[in-house]
Amino acid sequence: MIEKDPIFTISGQGGPFLSLVLFRRPGLQVHLWKQVHPYPGKLFFEIHRPYVELELHLMGKSRFLIESQDKNTFLTNSLPGFWSFNSFEKCQGEIEPQPCEKGITLSIVLEPKELMRGSAYMAGLLLPVLQKASHASPQNPSLQSGPMNEAMFSIAGQMLDCPYTGIARELFLDAKAVELIALQVCLLTQKERINQESKFENKFLDAVRRAREFLLANLNQPPRLEDLARRVGLNRNSLTQGFRELYGLTVFEMLRTERLKRAMAFLKSSGMSLAEIAQASGYCAQSHFTSAFRAEFGISPGQFRKQSQANQGAEEFLDRFN
Numbered sequence: 001m002i003e004k005d006p007i008f009t010i011s012g013q014g015g016p017f018l019s020l021v022l023f024r025r026p027g028l029q030v031h032l033w034k035q036v037h038p039y040p041g042k043l044f045f046e047i048h049r050p051y052v053e054l055e056l057h058l059m060g061k062s063r064f065l066i067e068s069q070d071k072n073t074f075l076t077n078s079l080p081g082f083w084s085f086n087s088f089e090k091c092q093g094e095i096e097p098q099p100c101e102k103g104i105t106l107s108i109v110l111e112p113k114e115l116m117r118g119s120a121y122m123a124g125l126l127l128p129v130l131q132k133a134s135h136a137s138p139q140n141p142s143l144q145s146g147p148m149n150e151a152m153f154s155i156a157g158q159m160l161d162c163p164y165t166g167i168a169r170e171l172f173l174d175a176k177a178v179e180l181i182a183l184q185v186c187l188l189t190q191k192e193r194i195n196q197e198s199k200f201e202n203k204f205l206d207a208v209r210r211a212r213e214f215l216l217a218n219l220n221q222p223p224r225l226e227d228l229a230r231r232v233g234l235n236r237n238s239l240t241q242g243f244r245e246l247y248g249l250t251v252f253e254m255l256r257t258e259r260l261k262r263a264m265a266f267l268k269s270s271g272m273s274l275a276e277i278a279q280a281s282g283y284c285a286q287s288h289f290t291s292a293f294r295a296e297f298g299i300s301p302g303q304f305r306k307q308s309q310a311n312q313g314a315e316e317f318l319d320r321f322n
Helices: 112-118 120-133 150-160 166-217 225-231 236-247 251-269 274-280 286-297 301-319
Strands: 008-012 017-025 028-035 043-047 051-059 062-068 073-078 082-088 091-097 103-110 142-147
Touching: 017 166, 028 166, 051 150, 051 166, 082 166, 103 150, 103 166, 150 166, 166 225, 166 236, 166 251, 225 236, 225 251, 236 251, 251 274, 251 286, 251 301, 274 286, 274 301, 286 301
Parallel strands: none
Antiparallel strands: 008 043, 017 028, 028 103, 043 091, 051 082, 051 103, 062 073, 062 091, 082 142
């Protein structure tokens, strides 16, 4: 039966390439594309009105060259065992099947506007997802792909080996097509959630890094934990968790470590007194500084300075003979 108002038309030259419409209702069509022998030529297609298509490439390889209305070109390949989710506005192009013994593709075509006529409930569920997943325009068709999972292979096999006839066959194919759409919607929403989580994680880690930078710039007068967290848009628990994940330390441990690192640098390279070093490193009293230094390194700041000076003197002595 020739369709009066087809969504797309395909023409070409050469060996047998079959297109069968397995099922059709308003807004939804199921097509079976079969390449039964190596195909020597190219197929040319033209898309007449917008639609969204889920293709399951079961066998065979093809190369697609798509030309949009403003003459932009897009190249994509179909591989066996992969799905492709495509959204098209009006465009045209060519299909170049790769040499193979056999090619089979199961295609589910959705027309969002026609879905409203057939099932307002179904359209209400699908349209928001389709709008997010596809960003096609006359200038840019949307082309996505990925490996088929076990459920997709199973449903495709059931559709190709449908045991029913008549109305039972139509109901069966309709239900299985909707089941495949549900699987695809699940994949797309999972992908969107992962992207959102990734964006959130990057934003979260940036906030933790900003908190560390502010802490290091204010070792002498560090902010309270609540104030530091609020400054970067986090709460106290989130900031503590972020420091543990990113640096392996709590905020307090980071503060203590960075203060002692600064003090160690002063002890090695400056003539400042221990009291001055303690104050410059953010300690309110020399005794607090000494206790913290001994707890971390096992010796007092004075002993560390003497060892450093002795080591430096030995190095300078040896340098005279080099």
